[in-house]
Amino acid sequence: MNNKFIVFEGIDGSGKTTQSKLLSEKIKGKYTCEPTNGEIGKLIRKVLSGKKLRKSCGLAHSSLRSKCEKETLALLFAADRVEHVVDIEQNLKKSHIVCDRYIYSSMVYESIQGIELDFIMNINKFAKKPDVLIFLDVDIEESFKRMGGRSKEIFENKDTLEKVKKKYYEIIEKRLFEPKYGYIVVDTTNKDIDEVHDEIMEELREKGIIK
Numbered sequence: 001m002n003n004k005f006i007v008f009e010g011i012d013g014s015g016k017t018t019q020s021k022l023l024s025e026k027i028k029g030k031y032t033c034e035p036t037n038g039e040i041g042k043l044i045r046k047v048l049s050g051k052k053l054r055k056s057c058g059l060a061h062s063s064l065r066s067k068c069e070k071e072t073l074a075l076l077f078a079a080d081r082v083e084h085v086v087d088i089e090q091n092l093k094k095s096h097i098v099c100d101r102y103i104y105s106s107m108v109y110e111s112i113q114g115i116e117l118d119f120i121m122n123i124n125k126f127a128k129k130p131d132v133l134i135f136l137d138v139d140i141e142e143s144f145k146r147m148g149g150r151s152k153e154i155f156e157n158k159d160t161l162e163k164v165k166k167k168y169y170e171i172i173e174k175r176l177f178e179p180k181y182g183y184i185v186v187d188t189t190n191k192d193i194d195e196v197h198d199e200i201m202e203e204l205r206e207k208g209i210i211k
Ligand code: TYD
Pocket: 011, 012, 013, 016, 017, 034, 035, 048, 077, 100, 101, 102, 103, 105, 106, 107, 109, 110, 153, 155
């Protein structure tokens, strides 16, 4: 099969969503993201936004909390991904898939909260290996500026962004869950959308991933 499964990762404000949508248009692929827009994905977004969850069991303490246990969230991300991978496999028969965040986000965000990487990898054992991971880096100050008026999720403060960035580089250096064609790192600091897009296209061509 010639269609490629391309994953974008990066810290918040690195331009992942813009660039992944742009790339999928350019290569006539399909854009998708995690958390997904499915029911599990929606639940995850609710937790991340800090909104109250509906009472789901009889215990008063859990019904009053706006955030769930980090392990629960990790399992939700993994469950969302199990469903997502089924859709990805199906759609890869027809076109390239460009995915905005994937298992690497779990490896980064869940592990900086103190969850063991082994546990994360175990619950994600159904994750399909992508063909390539494109990591968009950005200076933390610029990332903060770019996020501007956006609503702040629980992960968006400078300290956390630094930790997130370090973890991504650790994954790349240690070649964890290494994609077939490896990793592409693009520093987006002080670059405009087109410049970054051109750089991505060039790297993908160089690796023979696209024509
Ligand atoms: P997303 O909505 O893509 O945020 P953004 O557009 O700012 O990139 O992702 C929501 C948050 O979910 C993001 O802060 C990272 C986090 N996340 C995890 O913690 N684990 C995961 O497995 C995934 C996919 C995302």
